[in-house]
Amino acid sequence: MTGRDPSANEYDSGVDLTYPPEAEAFRGEIRAWLEESLPAGWFDSNFEMSNEERRRFNDSWTEKLFAGGWICAGWPREYGGRGLSLMDQVVLNEEFARAGAPLRADFFGDTLVGPTILQWGSDEQKREFIPGILRGTIGWCQGFSEPDSGSDLASLKTSAVLDGDEWIINGQKVWTTQAQHADYVFLLTRTDPDAEAHAGISYLLVPMKQSGVDVRPITQVDGTAEFNEVFFTNARCPKANVVGGVNNGWKVAMTTLGFERGSSSTTGYRRFLKEWQSVVAEARRVERARDPLVRDALVRAWSLIKIMEINGYRSLTDALRGSHDAARLGACNKMFWSEAHRSSSNLAVNILGMSGQILTGHGPDDSLTSGSRRGRADYPVSEIQAAFFFSRSETIWGGTAEIQRNIIGERALGLPKEPKVSAT
Numbered sequence: 458m459t460g461r462d463p464s465a466n467e468y469d470s471g472v473d474l475t476y477p478p479e480a481e482a483f484r485g486e487i488r489a490w491l492e493e494s495l496p497a498g499w500f501d502s503n504f505e506m507s508n509e510e511r512r513r514f515n516d517s518w519t520e521k522l523f524a525g526g527w528i529c530a531g532w533p534r535e536y537g538g539r540g541l542s543l544m545d546q547v548v549l550n551e552e553f554a555r556a557g558a559p560l561r562a563d564f565f566g567d568t569l570v571g572p573t574i575l576q577w578g579s580d581e582q583k584r585e586f587i588p589g590i591l592r593g594t595i596g597w598c599q600g601f602s603e604p605d606s607g608s609d610l611a612s613l614k615t616s617a618v619l620d621g622d623e624w625i626i627n628g629q630k631v632w633t634t635q636a637q638h639a640d641y642v643f644l645l646t647r648t649d650p651d652a653e654a655h656a657g658i659s660y661l662l663v664p665m666k667q668s669g670v671d672v673r674p675i676t677q678v679d680g681t682a683e684f685n686e687v688f689f690t691n692a693r694c695p696k697a698n699v700v701g702g703v704n705n706g707w708k709v710a711m712t713t714l715g716f717e718r719g720s721s722s723t724t725g726y727r728r729f730l731k732e733w734q735s736v737v738a739e740a741r742r743v744e745r746a747r748d749p750l751v752r753d754a755l756v757r758a759w760s761l762i763k764i765m766e767i768n769g770y771r772s773l774t775d776a777l778r779g780s781h782d783a784a785r786l787g788a789c790n791k792m793f794w795s796e797a798h799r800s801s802s803n804l805a806v807n808i809l810g811m812s813g814q815i816l817t818g819h820g821p822d823d824s825l826t827s828g829s830r831r832g833r834a835d836y837p838v839s840e841i842q843a844a845f846f847f848s849r850s851e852t853i854w855g856g857t858a859e860i861q862r863n864i865i866g867e868r869a870l871g872l873p874k875e876p877k878v879s880a881t
Contacts, residue, residue: 474770476544476548477544480544480545480547480548481548483545483548483549484551487548487549487553488552488556491552491556491558494521494525495556496514499557499558500556518559519593522560522561523592526539527549527553528560528561528567528593529567529571529590530545530546530549531543531546532572532587532591533575536575536587537587538591543773543776544777547722547723547773550723550724551724554724563597565598565599565634565635565639565643566593566595569597569599569643569713570586570641570643570713571586571587571590571591572712573643573660573700573709573712573713574586574587574700575587576712577660577700577701577709578700578701579697582662582697582698582700586641586662595640595641596638596641597635597639597640597641597642597643598633598635598636598638598639598641598642598643598665598685598687599633599643599713600615600630600633600636600642600643600644600645600663600687601613601630601645601710602631602632602633603615603628603629603630604631610645610710611655611658613628613645613646613647613658614628614647615627615628615629615644615646615647616646616647616650617646617647617648617659617694618648621696622696622697623694623695623696624646624648624661624663624694624695624696624698624699625691625692625693626644626646626663626669626691626692626693627689627692628646628688629686630642630644630686630687630689631675631686631687632675632684632685632853632854633672633684633685633686633687634684634685635683635685636665636685636687637672637685639665640664640666641662641663641664641665642662642663642665643661643663643713644660644661644662644694645658645659645706645710646658646659646661646706647659648703648704649704652704655707656704656707657704658704658707658710659699659702659703659704659706660699660700660701660705660710661694661698661700661706662694662698662700663692663694663698664693664694667692669689669691669692669693670687670688670689670692671687671688672685672686672687673685673686673687673688677846678836678846680835680836681846684850714856722769722770722772722773722776723766723769723770723773725769725794726762726765726766726769726794729762729765729794729801730762732805732844733755733759733762733801735841736755736758736801736804736805736808737755739805739808739809739841740808743810743812745808754804755804758797758800758801758804761793761800761801762797764793764797765790765793765794768786768789768790768793768794771786772786772787772790788861788864788865788869789861789865789869791861792852792862792865794851795848795851795852795858796852796858798844798848798851799848799851801848802841802845802848805841805844805845809841813841813842816836816837816839816842817837817839817842818837818838818839818840818843863875
């Protein structure tokens, strides 16, 4: 684990981005807090942490974030946040990213279901769930995709039938990240089988720790297993755990997906830039950096990262202006970065050649770049190999590249909808 990357600005385009004076003043506050709170030497170019030092840092850092008021800082003050404006949230993300300092990585709780409950939930639901999300005492997973209902989410078949004060749930979900660790799943179920596809769906908060829920990990080729199949067999959920009203789940789910695709608009590109810099270093190490074809490919990969950065600012501008172009921009951005990352990870492996087929990692103690994926000891992938494997999934989750193209064609270009495949 390293601190702030001293070469982070080496490839900056020099674009003049002027933020409001109050946002820049807030930036100074965040920067001062980080400099005071991070370990000594964090900003040195040669800063390193041992595994034991990293564990101690992780154990104490979340409490420091709470004390500083940086966890869920955009939430209303009455629910434990700081009520930050969108601009201030952007500045917060930027400063933590520039310092290489982690914000709490509870993506499902902090970024997805928490804001959804704040927007759609009842007062009782907010009192029950928001404190646990804020303190990190409730783990969450997302139950949307099914074996035959991933891209066409409205065709889902998991059902919930009301039985007194409880919903009885039957069905299956797949690619459910972190389901094996979750306490609750925010689940899309069909509660009215006779309604039109989008109209008969409800959004439930379902306890995972019960006999009617069976979680089966899906082991990937590199030994990781954060994805799961989840089977519901007469699983139970309190009647009161419907968010946004019965049969209104589609609208609620689109809100959740909006949070997923709209967060960290000006910092998302940074992980790809950091990865690209490591690929350049590897090209130099294996003495291929002077190969004209390799240099051309590296420049092309860098140009795609700069487009990601610019697209992020376009999304931020759209949100600040309230021009409601999020669906089109979200589809464009998601399709672009996922395909660009897949291409760059292919390039990285190709640069390494046959040596890229050799497992050079150090097993589960390594903290890998792609979501801290930890493999098993007998399949020790390197960071580049982990990124290569993970990039395969990125063009699928959150909406496949094919579906993103449909959205762009229909909503941005005004093309007719894609004909449905006949069942006969």
